[in-house]
Amino acid sequence: MGRKVYAEISKQALIHNFHVVKQKAPNSKILAMVKANAYGHGIVSVAKILKAADAFGVANIEEALILRQAGIENPIVLMEGFFDSTEFEWIAQYQFIPVIHCIDQIEALEAQHFSSPISVWLKMNTGMNRLGFSQETFLSAYERLKKLPFIHIIGFMTHFPQADERENPFTAQQTEIFLDTIKDLPGEKCLANSAGILAWPQTHYDWVRPGLILYGASPFADKTSADLNLKPAMQLTAEVISIQTIAKGQRVGYGGKWESQSNATRIGIVSIGYGDGYPWHAQSGTPILVNRHLTHIVGRVSMDMLAMDLTHLPDTKVGDPVQLWGEHLSIEHVAKGAGTIPYELFCRLTDRVSIHVVD
Ligand SMILES: Cc1ncc(COP(=O)(O)O)c(C=O)c1O
Structure with missing residues (x-):
């Protein structure tokens, strides 16, 4: 694929x-x-x-x-x-x-x-x-x-x-x-x-x-879809395409905005970026799921990729699925990390993201 x-x-x-x-x-x-x-x-x-x-x-x-x-x-x-x-x-x-x-x-x-x-x-x-x-x-x-x-x-x-x-x-x-x-x-x-x-x-x-x-x-700032008995209709998925281990003081991504604080930081690179509609302005710390485990993005989002912290997830490997938002990661939380609203996140996806109807 x-x-x-x-x-x-x-x-x-x-x-x-x-x-x-x-x-x-x-x-x-x-x-x-x-x-x-x-x-x-x-x-x-x-x-x-x-x-x-x-x-x-x-x-x-x-x-x-x-x-x-x-x-x-x-x-x-x-x-x-x-x-x-x-x-x-x-x-x-x-x-x-x-x-x-x-x-x-x-x-x-x-x-x-x-x-x-x-x-x-x-x-x-x-x-x-x-x-x-x-x-x-x-x-x-x-x-x-x-x-x-x-x-x-x-x-x-x-x-x-x-x-x-x-x-x-x-x-x-x-x-x-x-x-x-x-x-x-x-x-x-x-x-x-x-x-x-x-x-x-x-x-x-x-x-x-x-x-x-x-x-x-959810249309409310203080409630998620689960609070309202709503089911997220979209699961946005990408995959791990590379893993690096970096030393304390090394930086990740454009502008070198995020710096490793330890000597064995594992960084996973994910196949999605702002060219697909994932927001460039998502901050380090914005939640992301890999193999259903919660972690967060680090450094600036690139056009085709972004980076996440895998230090606490040693079993993660190249090819593993990454969820950007969906059933197990609410879009409201991601929107907060990106300083925007779920409406905009949905609407900004580009046609590089293929859409499949399931179940
Ligand atoms: C005139 C009008 N009605 C209804 C809606 C639906 O709003 P919501 O997505 O908040 O339900 C919109 C959305 O922008 C709108 O412009």
């Missing part, structure tokens, strides 16, 4: 996590977020495994087309809507559902005539200040859309930036603004992301929009 660096995606784990969402939000439909190549897990395989989802959420038309062309028939929501009118043809042909979040999009729709109906979601900005109509402009946006005979408004959406902070009242305040603004408008409501689903049950309503928890990672 040559250089070994691969991600195994567990079908059972994805299905388990999907059921956790179902249990948490039993009366809501599920808009499963598969944008960014299903958070690096492989968009087509994940959509096929999660075929029970009521809809899939993607970031752009390219991702939506990949799904349709792979035979996925579930409704597909374009989370940022369309970027220009060249996308209208695809939207109409494949029945994609754009999220309408700004006035320019309404103007573009007004200048167009669709012969078949187009379904849309209308987005409200309740405090994240990223996309969506403000409380003040929302109703007039709704009225303008309503006048277009070819537009069917499915419902209303907003997004939470701080739902992972259980003690922070901001999510509840956003929900109140949302409900106050739409009042009795007919349509479905869609608010909760992963953290909202777990921490704010009062925000579930008609639809929930899980991303991270489907892949088995």
Whole structure:
């Protein structure tokens, strides 16, 4: 197989996590977020495994087309809507559902005539200040859309930036603004992301929009996936390709940032680096597993390799499997060591990492 660096995606784990969402939000439909190549897990395989989802959420038309062309028939929501009118043809042909979040999009729709109906979601900005109509402009946006005979408004959406902070009242305040603004408008409501689903049950309503928890990672800084009964869907694996024994005072890697403190330090070199998406900024001390034994990386991550301390693991040999994250090493811990979040670790994997669906 040559250089070994691969991600195994567990079908059972994805299905388990999907059921956790179902249990948490039993009366809501599920808009499963598969944008960014299903958070690096492989968009087509994940959509096929999660075929029970009521809809899939993607970031752009390219991702939506990949799904349709792979035979996925579930409704597909374009989370940022369309970027220009060249996308209208695809939207109409494949029945994609754009999220309408700004006035320019309404103007573009007004200048167009669709012969078949187009379904849309209308987005409200309740405090994240990223996309969506403000409380003040929302109703007039709704009225303008309503006048277009070819537009069917499915419902209303907003997004939470701080739902992972259980003690922070901001999510509840956003929900109140949302409900106050739409009042009795007919349509479905869609608010909760992963953290909202777990921490704010009062925000579930008609639809929930899980991303991270489907892949088995925790959206909370103080909880791991195991605490939340989630199963990591990805196991990222590489292998030991070389072992060196170095003396006290010798240094490892670019910049000589890590120095051996003993006369018989064993260093294992692993077949993964930032060219594969493992973060360059992971610090010495970031956890790593070899043969299921815990150790840590030392020195700077290179493009194709990284180094780990094997001094306390004398039986380790070249060819042994190394887990970067997965079932036995939580991605939350690795993310801490790299000063980042699980979302970024998943999404930054490059196509040098082959993806295999297992079980
Ligand atoms: C609008 C929107 N909804 C839902 C999600 C899913 O969020 P999470 O992965 O935290 O569940 C995202 C993710 O970025 C998003 O942008």
